[in-house]
Amino acid sequence: MSGPNTSYDPVEVAALAPAAVEEAVDAALAAIAAASSLEELKAVRPAHQGDKSPLALANREIGALPPSAKAEAGKRVGQARGRVAQALTARQGELEAERDERILREETLDVTQRAARRPLGRRHPIELMSERIADLFVGMGWEIAEGPEVEAEWFNFDALNFDADHPARQMQDTFYLEPADAGLVLRTHTSPVQARSLIERGVPLYVAAIGRVFRTDELDATHMPAFHQVEGIAVDEGLTMAHLKGTLDRLATSLFGEGITTRLRPSYFPFTEPSAEMDLRCFVCRGEDPDCRTCKGTGWIEWGGCGMVNRNVLTASGGAPDRYTGFAFGMGIDRALMFRTGVSDMRDMIEGDVRFDAQFGMEI
Numbered sequence: 148m149s150g151p152n153t154s155y156d157p158v159e160v161a162a163l164a165p166a167a168v169e170e171a172v173d174a175a176l177a178a179i180a181a182a183s184s185l186e187e188l189k190a191v192r193p194a195h196q197g198d199k200s201p202l203a204l205a206n207r208e209i210g211a212l213p214p215s216a217k218a219e220a221g222k223r224v225g226q227a228r229g230r231v232a233q234a235l236t237a238r239q240g241e242l243e244a245e246r247d248e249r250i251l252r253e254e255t256l257d258v259t260q261r262a263a264r265r266p267l268g269r270r271h272p273i274e275l276m277s278e279r280i281a282d283l284f285v286g287m288g289w290e291i292a293e294g295p296e297v298e299a300e301w302f303n304f305d306a307l308n309f310d311a312d313h314p315a316r317q318m319q320d321t322f323y324l325e326p327a328d329a330g331l332v333l334r335t336h337t338s339p340v341q342a343r344s345l346i347e348r349g350v351p352l353y354v355a356a357i358g359r360v361f362r363t364d365e366l367d368a369t370h371m372p373a374f375h376q377v378e379g380i381a382v383d384e385g386l387t388m389a390h391l392k393g394t395l396d397r398l399a400t401s402l403f404g405e406g407i408t409t410r411l412r413p414s415y416f417p418f419t420e421p422s423a424e425m426d427l428r429c430f431v432c433r434g435e436d437p438d439c440r441t442c443k444g445t446g447w448i449e450w451g452g453c454g455m456v457n458r459n460v461l462t463a464s465g466g467a468p469d470r471y472t473g474f475a476f477g478m479g480i481d482r483a484l485m486f487r488t489g490v491s492d493m494r495d496m497i498e499g500d501v502r503f504d505a506q507f508g509m510e511i
């Protein structure tokens with residue numbers, strides 16, 4: 148601030164000279180106009196409106212003026228500061244409006260837009276195949292039955308004519324449930340549904356059962372401790388192995404297509420007499436490659452067991468073996484899926500990766 152100003156001439160106080168004040172205003176207006184964002188405008192304020200801005204300094208000089216000069220200088224500087232303040236406010240308003248408009252534009256949300264679809268889940272191919280099999284039997288007039296996965300040892304073995312010391316009981320491949328004397332197992336096959344159906348429904352009987360079975364196999368490319376079977380039992384007057392063969396051929400054709408060749412090969416099961424294994428002609432080499440890895444050069448692939456219902460089973464389940472005969476079969480569904488679709492590692496079927504399931508398409 149200048150010293151006491153006794154012989155006043157406002158023009159001589161440099162900061163108050165009209166030209167200096169005008170210059171300060173022009174500089175301020177130019178800086179304000181040039182500010183292209185709120186941040187820039189914020190930086191402009193201290194330089195042109197703050198305590199140390201030229202106009203604030205000029206304002207301070209007014210106090211030292213003689214009263215006669217104060218009014219004129221005060222008015223001029225006051226107007227100058229007013230113009231700067233106004234310009235700042237106006238520019239602030241413009242920039243805020245621009246910012247708001249930009250935010251509105253950038254953050255626009257179209258609430259009517261369709262959301263991205265969630266990826267669809269898939270049905271498991273074993274499920275699809277099981278349904279297809281069930282449909283086939285329903286189409287032939289059979290009933291569909293179910294049995295428990297935790298099964299009485301009696302249904303799993305005794306009712307099916309397995310001796311008390313039959314190797315399948317003791318062998319490592321049955322899961323027994325605790326306590327040991329409860330007589331409960333995880334069913335090792337779907338055949339107990341044969342006995343249950345005979346008891347519950349009586350004869351004549353045409354029943355198919357599809358379900359999960361359990362054996363103490365290590366999990367590898369061709370074995371699973373839990374897998375699926377389709378069981379069938381038909382008991383009626385006059386049924387013969389020809390009916391059995393016809394039914395199985397129909398099942399094979401529906402799963403593997405027309406032209407599939409099957410054969411029955413003598414075998415043994417305690418609950419059928421005579422018993423047979425059903426084989427399918429090798430899909431890969433059709434019996435023409437002695438080095439074929441799929442059929443190990445035999446030309447045939449084992450699919451399941453079958454036979455004429457043993458009269459002991461009919462008797463145990465209340466049937467009338469002198470009047471009725473029956474046939475039965477049990478086929479692996481997981482194996483069928485492998486043959487049908489070329490899945491070479493069973494573990495893929497249980498890993499739960501939806502991309503595996505998706506390959507088989509969707510049937511509802």
Ligand code: DAH
Pocket residue numbers: 335336337338378379416418419451452453454455474475476477478
């Ligand atoms: N239950 C047998 C198994 O799992 C398969 C089987 C064989 C089922 C002969 C039958 C049958 O119904 O008659 O190995």
